[in-house]
Amino acid sequence: MTTPEPVQAVKQRRDRALASLVGAVPYAQFLGIYFERHGDELTAILPHDDKLIGNPLLPAIHGGVIASFLEVAAIIELSWATVWPDLEAGRITPEEMAQNLPRLPKTIDFTVDFLRSGLPRDGYARARVNRSGRRYASVHVEAWQDNRARLFAQATGHFLMPQTGRDATDH
């Protein structure tokens, strides 16, 4: 029986892999989006910034910021869910990942429901991959601010999965 990997080593390995994935998306950095991780569960966080405002009178966060936040959360979740098995099985290391980042899924369509106006404070989002096939994936995202049960936006998107050399010809 092998000795279990020390918990700190496990966390560092996962966090480094996630950081390289998120750090490679300039637009996520531009918006200030970062991710918290509990096991494989990700929460996207959008810290408030005055530049994110769309309606200065209310004030409210710009709808385009909300749409962007949800799409970033969906793409990172989908990419994370894709690399997770390889990462956990040791087939790739975070260092290898950082050197050769996985191609990101491409958005086919994205539909956003604006349920409430976004208040000038931090937002949170979690995405769920409802269907992930070899070529397509369907992802649902929920976003909230103060209360988890009071969503301020939700979205569903369809994505084209990156094709690896192995299955690129396997339709």
Next chain:
Amino acid sequence: MNAQNFINALPFAQALAMRLDDLGDGHAEISMPWDARFVGDPATGVIHGGAVSALMDTCGGAAVLSVPGATTTATIDLRIDYMRAATPGARLVAKAECYHVTRNVAFVRATAHDGGDTPLASATGAFTFAAKDATP
């Protein structure tokens, strides 16, 4: 507030360096430059879909506000179809039109272009609509 002021007063529209190019009677055209900070996939230099959404949403809102009498608007829902990747380096232009307006809702169609032969994205949305009452 007219739509030109509406654009100028939006901090996030300014953050994305949007420019109002045309406006009137339920139509709007707004553009934004390519910028390395707006890129979604560093392997290709293609602008993030979210930035395209932000452009289309702003353009849709401006089109609604250009309807005579419109006072305020907010997006109820927006669906974007990404037909192809935006060309890296190219300026993005969104065109939106309100194709139907009721007392409370404006229905909007929009497309995004980058100088290529075909639009790179299209969108449909519903926006809340409020107009000044004709009688005091």
